[in-house]
Amino acid sequence: MDFWRVLTHEAPMFVWPVKFCVAVTATTYVLSILTNNVSQVDRVWTFLPTIYTVYYAFLPLWPSVPPTYLFPYTPNTIPASLRETFSPRALLMASLVVTWMFRLSYNTWRRGLFSLKDEDYRWAVLRQKISPFLFQVFNLFFVAITQNIILFLLGLPAARAAGQPHTPLSTSDYIFGTLGFLVVLTEFISDNQQYSFQTFKHSGKLNPNEWPGAKIQWTKHDAERGFVTRGLWAWSRHPNFLCEQSFWIIITLIPLLSPDSPKLDFPPTSFASLTPFLPCLVLCSLFFSSTIFTESISKAKYPVAYSAYQERVAMFLPLLTPVWGVLLDIQGRKGSVDSLVYGTGLNSKGKGKAE
Numbered sequence: 001m002d003f004w005r006v007l008t009h010e011a012p013m014f015v016w017p018v019k020f021c022v023a024v025t026a027t028t029y030v031l032s033i034l035t036n037n038v039s040q041v042d043r044v045w046t047f048l049p050t051i052y053t054v055y056y057a058f059l060p061l062w063p064s065v066p067p068t069y070l071f072p073y074t075p076n077t078i079p080a081s082l083r084e085t086f087s088p089r090a091l092l093m094a095s096l097v098v099t100w101m102f103r104l105s106y107n108t109w110r111r112g113l114f115s116l117k118d119e120d121y122r123w124a125v126l127r128q129k130i131s132p133f134l135f136q137v138f139n140l141f142f143v144a145i146t147q148n149i150i151l152f153l154l155g156l157p158a159a160r161a162a163g164q165p166h167t168p169l170s171t172s173d174y175i176f177g178t179l180g181f182l183v184v185l186t187e188f189i190s191d192n193q194q195y196s197f198q199t200f201k202h203s204g205k206l207n208p209n210e211w212p213g214a215k216i217q218w219t220k221h222d223a224e225r226g227f228v229t230r231g232l233w234a235w236s237r238h239p240n241f242l243c244e245q246s247f248w249i250i251i252t253l254i255p256l257l258s259p260d261s262p263k264l265d266f267p268p269t270s271f272a273s274l275t276p277f278l279p280c281l282v283l284c285s286l287f288f289s290s291t292i293f294t295e296s297i298s299k300a301k302y303p304v305a306y307s308a309y310q311e312r313v314a315m316f317l318p319l320l321t322p323v324w325g326v327l328l329d330i331q332g333r334k335g336s337v338d339s340l341v342y343g344t345g346l347n348s349k350g351k352g353k354a355e
Contacts, residue, residue, distance in 0.1 A: 012077040013059070013159060016066075017052050021152040023070055024048065029144035038139050039119040041147045046104040048148070050097050052155025056162045057094035060084055082162060088169050090161040093254055096180040097158075100247060103184055107191045122290075125297055150286060153279045154248060160276070161255040172257050180250045187243030189213035190232045194240065197228040221343070226302050229309060229341050235318035237309060238291055242316040245284045252280040291315065308340035 008015055028040035055062070059074050059082055066073040074083050112118055123143075127135055169177075192214035200206060200218040210216075216230055232239040255261055256276055274281065295315075299306045311328065314320035328334040 008075070008077070012075040013056070013082070013163070015075055016062075016072050017055060017152060017155060017159075020051070020070055020072075021148055025144055025148040028148065029140060032139055032144065035116070037117070037119045038123050038143050039113070041143055041151075042120055043108075043114055043116075045147075045151065046101055046108055048151040049154040050094075050101040052152060053090075053094050053097040053158040056155060056158040057087065057090040059162055060086055081166070085166050087162045087164065087166045089164065089173055089255060089258060089260075090158050092169060092173055092177050093158045093161055093251060096177065096184070096247075096251065099181065099184050103188050103191070107188075107195070110195065122293060122297065126293075150282055153282055154251070156279050157252045157255055160261075161258070164255060164258065164260040167260055170259050172259070173254060176250050176254045176257070180247060180254075183243050183247045183250065186232070187240050187247070190239040190243065193231040193233060194228055197222065197230075201226070225305055227298060227306065227309070229313070234313065234342070235321050237295070237313050237315050239318075241287050241291060242318075245280070245287055245316070248283050249280045252277060305340050308337045312337050312341045 004015075007018060024044065028044065031040045032038045055072050059078065062072045062074040064074060064076050064083075076083075108114055113120075126138070130138070189211075192211040193216065196207065196210050196214040196216060197218060201223045204220075204223065206218060214231070218230075222228070222230065236242050295306070295310070299310070312321070312324055314324060325334060328337050
């Protein structure tokens with residue numbers, strides 16, 4: 001095929017990742033059909049960006065010829081400078097992504113989402129909203145193909161770093177590296193707070209062995225509300241999603257803002273000038289649309305209380321939450337909204353009631 005010939009000669013670094021992406025896409029789609037469970041990509045989401053990133057960061061490690069099918073290899077057509085030495089910047093990025101992987105894998109495991117029988121609750125809701133035929137079209141083109149392409153794109157910043165001169169780490173690398181680890185830590189705290197709340201909500205008991213940052217004294221009123229509004233969740237409706245997007249923005253920026261990067265057009269003068277930012281732009285678009293859908297489910301389940309939460313707390317950016325508070329205060333509604341979001345303004349079914 002012309003595509004493979006062009007890829008092999010013009011961009012040999014991407015030959016194995018593209019083959020792997022195609023194989024994973026086909027496998028996850030077939031499994032979703034055989035099992036009637038479309039969460040197959042969800043189960044490998046935690047691993048795939050790491051696989052792509054580690055591949056680019058460790059190009060000198062791979063053989064020139066694959067010993068088995070889909071085993072990573074470094075074609076001889078890749079420049080010798082990339083095949084023979086490691087990129088410190090790409091290795092830094094790999095360490096960040098591996099740390100991200102351990103956090104996400106742990107959270108996925110404890111929630112039971114690695115179980116082959118588990119399926120994301122949002123897919124069940126979507127099944128009820130559209131016809132079986134349209135759902136299968138969605139499964140093929142979005143769940144299987146689009147999501148795997150997005151996961152492939154998340155490895156491209158490491159490829160860019162590996163293709164740059166293999167110079168020592170710069171000040172920007174240390175700054176972004178530190179920010180990346182701090183973001184992963186913050187996301188870990190938000191995961192733990194959410195898990196702690198859900199555990200209390202279903203058991204009615206506080207766990208004395210919670211992770212630091214998640215030792216919150218949940219109350220009966222918190223459980224009745226039905227969703228978490230304390231800790232980081234008092235400042236952002238989705239602090240985990242905020243951190244997730246921030247992390248991949250940082251990963252994208254590490255090679256782009258390094259001293260070895262070509263000068264970028266800023267502000268962008270064309271769509272082509274935006275392509276270096278494609279990994280984080282696509283991921284942020286996915287999270288924004290997914291969050292809207294997720295919140296529609298929450299709002300249907302807790303119509304009054306969650307509407308108040310949306311009014312009081314920003315979707316992502318914590319800095320906007322005090323602004324929403326001031327606007328509600330000007331309208332004379334802050335007290336009633338705060339009662340629903342943080343206080344005890346709930347009925348016994350957790351649906352909330354206006355004051």
